Amino acid sequence: MQKPLTFLSSLALAAAVALPVAAQDEPGVDTVVATVNDTEITLGHMLVARATLPQQYQQLPDDVLFKGILDQLVQQTALADSFTGELPPRVTLSIENETRSLTAGEAIEGVMAEDVSDEELQAAYDAQYKDAEPEQEFNASHILVETKEEADAIKAEIDGGADFAEVAKEKSTGPSGPGGGSLGWFGPGMMVPAFEEAVAGMEAGSVSDPVETQFGWHVIKLNETRTGEAPALEDVREELETQVRQTKVQEAIESLTEAAEVDRSAAEGIDPTVLKNTEWLN
Template sequence: MQKPLTFLSSLALAAAVALPVAAQDEPGLDTVVATVNDTEITLGHMIVARASLPQQYQQLPEDVLFKGLLDQLVQQTALADSFTGELPPRVTLSLENETRSLTAGEAIEAVMAEPVSDEELQAAYDAQYSDAEPEPEFNASHILVETKEEADAIKAELDGGADFAELAKEKSTGPSGPGGGSLGWFGPGMMVPAFEEAVAGMEAGSVSEPVETQFGWHVIKLNETRTAEAPALEDVREELETQIRQTNVQEAIESLTDSAEVDRSAAEGIDPSVLNNIEWLN
């Protein structure tokens, strides 16, 4: 940053005022923010460094991040310039692996970016939903306590006309207690087996006998049941597109690997325990 001029002659000042202000170029990846021994540090270097920070550091104020990252890159550059001799194998091999990994990642991104056709989308939807059997869903509430005696007492109160939601708020030890014991809608496999089995055998509006699970003793009220319908294609479009792209990536990896000239013969006969020879990297 240039130091401000302490004075200007009246003629120079008048000329400066009369001239149009020159538009500065917008900063970009190649914008140089510092130089260290003629090595340039660009805005691109800073952006990449920021993106690799742990999430907690990315939440820092922008001015703090900017100064901290620039200081770090300046220090790293000065240190790198001070290094003499050959880089140890751990560094050169790490650079090769990182380059390989990042380049492969770009190839994967290219496959992921390919558009998904309507035909592919419909085929994926049909495969996943057209033959699916409708499944029952349940809306239930429960009161969770530690012992069967407590559960029996609660069931007796309910049989005597006590309000289920109020009793749940008062006595349930589960996280749903403050909400009157409501568990909302759930389908098969979403609850532990003993709980699901009890609910599946109930009629809407009924209250169960105490049911034991690993969490304690439950008194369950089945509020409603319904049959889950297959979602509309548009409702699962994004999910299906992701699945299709992931499948395309896997197929591309397999196809490229199969078509590449791969010779693994040099690895035959090597004892896998050699991977423990970390000292080789020094």
């Protein structure tokens, strides 16, 4: 398959020989920055090229990027002008696919840009939170050690009156040890299953027998429990607006596809393995 030219060589050279770019009056997307055999290269072409660069190259100094990108576009234009004959299918079909994809993307952007009404936002909030069962949340501390023998000894020490937080500071190997083993508040799904199951079966103020997880052996103290409340609408507004827009996009895709005259009958009976015949594109 054909490989597109990269910006690597041009940017490497530009980094060594970059010069300040001459100032222009009110440049814009249609501003012509170079011509190659009467073919114009504009700032718009350069902006698109820059936007498709890997992130590490976008961090290069502006003057280096400007010269490197312009050099690349000049080289590509000169090479394109030198081509004679008909373009192979891999090129013409790639152009068609890219045009289709970019145009579809613009249609999606149009839907995503639509305002989300207060009614739509409230409906999304109600669907997610109004009838949701309140979840129990836990505030717990733990002491993490490598072996069951160590955990048994720690449990016996705490049952004998030792302060849980002080033992955690002294003996826990977990990152919460220096803080007395405190894990703060957490809800369902935030801890590994064995740990969560043990906590869910405890009474506030109690200390568990040793519990094994993939991290080691835990001695757990359940400090408090509470019933989690649904967040205020304003606290989740941005998240809900995104959900509403994504739903609109999916609905638009389904509606437009259903309304279009689509005939897939020509694809029936074709062996799916033909998609491996990339030599057809040469």
